[in-house]
Amino acid sequence: MPPISPELHEQLGQRLHKAREDALATVRARTDGDTDDRPAISPNAHMGQNDDAPAGEMLSHNEEHLAEHEANLLHEIDAAIGRLEAGAIGICESCGRDIPEARLLATPTVRTCIACQERIEKEQRTGRGPSM
Structure with a gap:
């Protein structure tokens, strides 16, 4: 496979690095700040004296799901940046054929x-x- 064009390489690099910055900003926005403002992921984190147990469990579950999603997204972006730097981006990992530029x-x-x-x-x- 011929390598992707320098223009496409640059464009993908910019988009991937921007996506990584955006994902990290989302994580930081959810986790930085005062202790009371931080999302708590532990099972009983959303339980107060008068809280409804199912609602507390749902909030904790949602926080766990968001944290997992954000971790997976960062992993996908980092893997794509690695493929870009290694010159392997644009090659199907399953069959080895070129991935069309529009899809990339x-x-x-x-x-x-x-x-x-x-x-x-x-x-x-x-x-x-x-x-x-």
Whole structure:
């Protein structure tokens, strides 16, 4: 596969680094500040003397889910930056074919071509593709 163009390399690098900064800013906004403002993830963190137990559990579950999502997103972005720096971005990890430029521009963290992604979703019975 010929390497991606220098222009595409630059554009993807800028978008990935911006996405990483945005994701880190989201994490910081949720975790920085006064102790009372910080989200608490522990199971009983949202339980006060008069709190409803199911509501407290739901809030804790939501915080855990958001933290997991943010960690996964940062991992995807970091992996894409690594592939970009290694010259491996734009190559389908499943079949080795080129990933079209339009697909890379739409989702810079993408790891597979459309055909392989459709096959994976069919095998896993999911309709969810890569996200960023």
